[in-house]
Amino acid sequence: MHLPVIFLFLFSLAAPGAFAQDSKKEIAKYQKMIADSSPVELFELQGEDLWKKKQGPNNVSLERCDLGLGAGVLRGAYAKLPRHFNDTGRVMDLETRLLHCMTTLQGRKPEEITRSPFGTADKPSEMELLSAYLAGLSRGAKLAPGTAHPKEKASFALGKELFFHRAGAWDFSCASCHGEAGKRIRMQDLPILSKPEFARPVMATWPAYRVSNSEMKTMQWRMNDCYRQMRYPEPRFASDATVALITYLTVNARGEPYRGPGTKR
Amino acid sequence: MTRRLVLFLVAFSLHGSVTADPGAISVTQTLKRDFQARGQATMDRLDQDALQRVCTRFADQPPAALAKLLEADQMKTITFPAGSLLGDWKRGEAIAQSGRGASWSDARGAAGGGSCYNCHQLSPQEASHGTLGPSLLRFGKLRGNGPEIQKYAYGKIYNAKAYNLCSQMPRLGHSGTLTEQQIKDLVALLLDAESPVNK
Numbered sequence: 001m002h003l004p005v006i007f008l009f010l011f012s013l014a015a016p017g018a019f020a021q022d023s024k025k026e027i028a029k030y031q032k033m034i035a036d037s038s039p040v041e042l043f044e045l046q047g048e049d050l051w052k053k054k055q056g057p058n059n060v061s062l063e064r065c066d067l068g069l070g071a072g073v074l075r076g077a078y079a080k081l082p083r084h085f086n087d088t089g090r091v092m093d094l095e096t097r098l099l100h101c102m103t104t105l106q107g108r109k110p111e112e113i114t115r116s117p118f119g120t121a122d123k124p125s126e127m128e129l130l131s132a133y134l135a136g137l138s139r140g141a142k143l144a145p146g147t148a149h150p151k152e153k154a155s156f157a158l159g160k161e162l163f164f165h166r167a168g169a170w171d172f173s174c175a176s177c178h179g180e181a182g183k184r185i186r187m188q189d190l191p192i193l194s195k196p197e198f199a200r201p202v203m204a205t206w207p208a209y210r211v212s213n214s215e216m217k218t219m220q221w222r223m224n225d226c227y228r229q230m231r232y233p234e235p236r237f238a239s240d241a242t243v244a245l246i247t248y249l250t251v252n253a254r255g256e257p258y259r260g261p262g263t264k265r
Numbered sequence: 266m267t268r269r270l271v272l273f274l275v276a277f278s279l280h281g282s283v284t285a286d287p288g289a290i291s292v293t294q295t296l297k298r299d300f301q302a303r304g305q306a307t308m309d310r311l312d313q314d315a316l317q318r319v320c321t322r323f324a325d326q327p328p329a330a331l332a333k334l335l336e337a338d339q340m341k342t343i344t345f346p347a348g349s350l351l352g353d354w355k356r357g358e359a360i361a362q363s364g365r366g367a368s369w370s371d372a373r374g375a376a377g378g379g380s381c382y383n384c385h386q387l388s389p390q391e392a393s394h395g396t397l398g399p400s401l402l403r404f405g406k407l408r409g410n411g412p413e414i415q416k417y418a419y420g421k422i423y424n425a426k427a428y429n430l431c432s433q434m435p436r437l438g439h440s441g442t443l444t445e446q447q448i449k450d451l452v453a454l455l456l457d458a459e460s461p462v463n464k
Contacts, residue, residue, distance in 0.1 A: 161292050164324065166317045168310050169367045169442070170435035171426070173321070177397065177433075185383045185395040231367045231435075232296075233306045239299035 027187070030265075038263035040132060040209050043124065043216045047133025050126060056106030065101035067094070067134065078138035079258045082155065082247045083146030091146065091155040093246045094134060095127050095220045096238035102126075114237045118221045121214040128216040131207040131261075138258045143203060145250040152247065155240070159248025162241060163194060169231035174245075176230075188265070196252050203253035205262025212265055219246050304369035316426055325431035332430040339427035342439050343420050350415040350452045357454030358461070361387055366442045377442040379422070379451055384434070387454065388461035398434060401455060406463040410456035418452045 052061050067077035068085065082093040088100060095117070102108045119125035146152040163174040177185060178193045191198035207218045223242045227235050235242050290298075296311045316335050319327050327335075366377020381387060384397035387404075408414045421428055423438030437443045443451070454460050 158292070158295065162295075164321065165292050165296075166321045167293070167296070167313050169306070169440045171317055171320075172433070172435075180397070183395070183397045185397065186393045188395075190397075227300075228306075228368050228370060231306065231310065231440075233300040233308050233310055234303040234369055235300050241295055241299035 027265075038209055040136075040216075040261045040263060043129055043132035043209065043261070044136040045133075046124070047129035047131070047136075050129050051133055056102065056108040058105065058107040060105055062098070062101050062105060062130070064105060065098070067097055074134060074137045076138055076141040078135045079141035080144050080146070082152075082243055082250060084149040084151045089151075090240070091149075091151050091243055091247060093219060093238075093243050094131055095218055096243055098127060098130055098134075099238050117237045118218070118224070119215065124216050127218055127220065128207070131218045132209075132216050135207055135258070135261050139260070141258050143200075143250055143254050143256050143258055145247060145254060147251060147254075155244045155247040156251050158241070159244035159246070160194075162245050163248060167232065168227075172230040172232075174226065174230075193249055194252065196254075199249055199252035200256035203250050204256045204258050205260040205264075208260060208262035208264045210264050216261070217264075305367065305371065305373045306369035316430055320431040323431075327430055336427055336430050339424050339430070339436075339439075340420075342436075343423045343427060345416060345419060346445055346449070350419045350449050351410065351457055352446060352449030352451075352453045354450070354453040354457040354460035354462075356447075357450035357452070358388060360443070360447050360450055361454055362391075367440065376447070379437060379443060379447070380435075381451070389464070390461055401462065404462055405456035405458065405460065408456075410458065415452055415456060418455050419448055422448045422451055 050062075052063060054061050064071045066072075066085075066087075067074065068080055068083050069077045078094055081097070082091050084091050085097070085100075090096070092100065099110060099113055102113055103110050113126070117125055117127045119128050147156065163178075166173040166176070173179075175194065177183075177190050178198075180190075181192060183190050191202050193199050193202065206222065207216060209216050220237055220242055223245055224235055224237075227233075293311060293313060297308065300308070300311060302308045313321065316339065319331065319335060323331075360379045361381035363376075363378020364380045364383055365371050365375070366380075371377070381401075382391055382394045384395040386394040386396075386400040386402050389402060404418075405414075421434075422443070424436045425432045425434035426436055426439075435442065438445070438448055454462055457463070
């Protein structure tokens with residue numbers, strides 16, 4: 001199906017009164033339709049080109065980047081993140097590790113990358129393209145983030161505390177929206193991300209292409225935009241707090257076969 | 266529960282997270298290290314006030330006596346305007362629809378919205394409503410629109426925590442998201458006999 005047709009359908013869904021009693025069924029049908037016609041593969045291909053492109057003061061590609069399984073070993077690597085890395089002494093998610101490789105291998109300045117880590121429909125960011133490519137190479141692999149190292153345990157514990165921590169101008173925690181079964185914001189169902197049965201399908205399909213704004217979105221973006229809507233200050237890209245939340249969510253989803261990058265409404 | 270015990274619980278819950286590792290820092294300290302001010306979303310938003318601490322500490326289930334005490338404190342934050350609190354329900358509907366306000370992507374000083382439909386059903390014409398909060402359909406039809414219910418609706422929107430300490434509803438007046446007039450307009454949306462909520 002052509003994209004304009006999808007958008008027309010999206011608008012017709014957004015119209016007031018369009019949701020009848022069987023709106024759930026309609027939404028499921030719509031979700032299947034957008035998944036069947038997703039442009040995710042295009043992002044994966046662009047990401048592969050970018051992975052192999054020589055860049056930065058050192059004029060090298062990212063091909064020797066170690067995502068945890070050894071330099072340049074990519075298949076199944078994403079499914080084992082976040083994890084502790086001995087070379088940095090930190091637990092890192094995919095984007096944090098990519099930032100590390102861009103600065104160490106390519107010799108680029110971190111500010112150059114973190115200034116705008118999230119792109120637009122016209123210009124996807126490097127993080128978005130690379131995330132699509134690398135996550136795609138974990139399709140079929142079970143999510144198995146690090147849980148044994150003391151820093152991995154600490155990251156999970158911090159993520160869990162953050163999930164239930166209430167602050168900000170509107171007194172929200174993550175659980176304010178993701179804490180109770182069967183609830184929605186507008187028409188959007190809210191997964192209870194502290195529970196494996198809800199965390200599994202979510203974490204198995206991020207990063208994801210969002211039809212509503214035609215953009216590839218990453219987990220770091222998801223954390224960032226939730227905190228924006230929670231009326232907090234902005235989480236720093238690749239900070240320990242963001243990694244801890246991603247660790248908590250991924251551990252809650254562990255064992256689920258990865259099947260992303262996904263396509264979301 | 267005695268007052269002494271209540272005060273002990275307050276002191277305990279305000280102590281911050283208890284941790285076995287003396288090198289560990291609190292969640293608030295972590296947030297302050299890992300977050301940055303942006304636009305109107307300033308860093309002081311990371312400082313928990315008493316109710317945020319208590320609700321975090323007790324996972325939104327504070328002891329009843331403690332909740333009562335802190336709810337009374339929250340009630341003191343509300344200034345009830347004199348006279349009728351019924352504004353314009355049409356403006357109220359627009360405010361209820363808007364999810365803007367108080368975030369770093371909202372312009373400072375620009376009119377905020379109530380984000381009401383994100384969580385509540387209100388006008389029957391709006392099918393795209395959330396369910397985190399109770400349905401408010403026919404709110405005024407069921408309760409009338411006298412001074413008491415006007416006062417309740419105004420206060421609840423201004424500071425929901427005065428009525429239910431760990432409510433997930435933002436303190437829309439207290440946080441500066443909505444003005445007095447905007448809250449009156451929302452009260453009208455809920456209570457005015459002409460409002461679609463009550464049709």
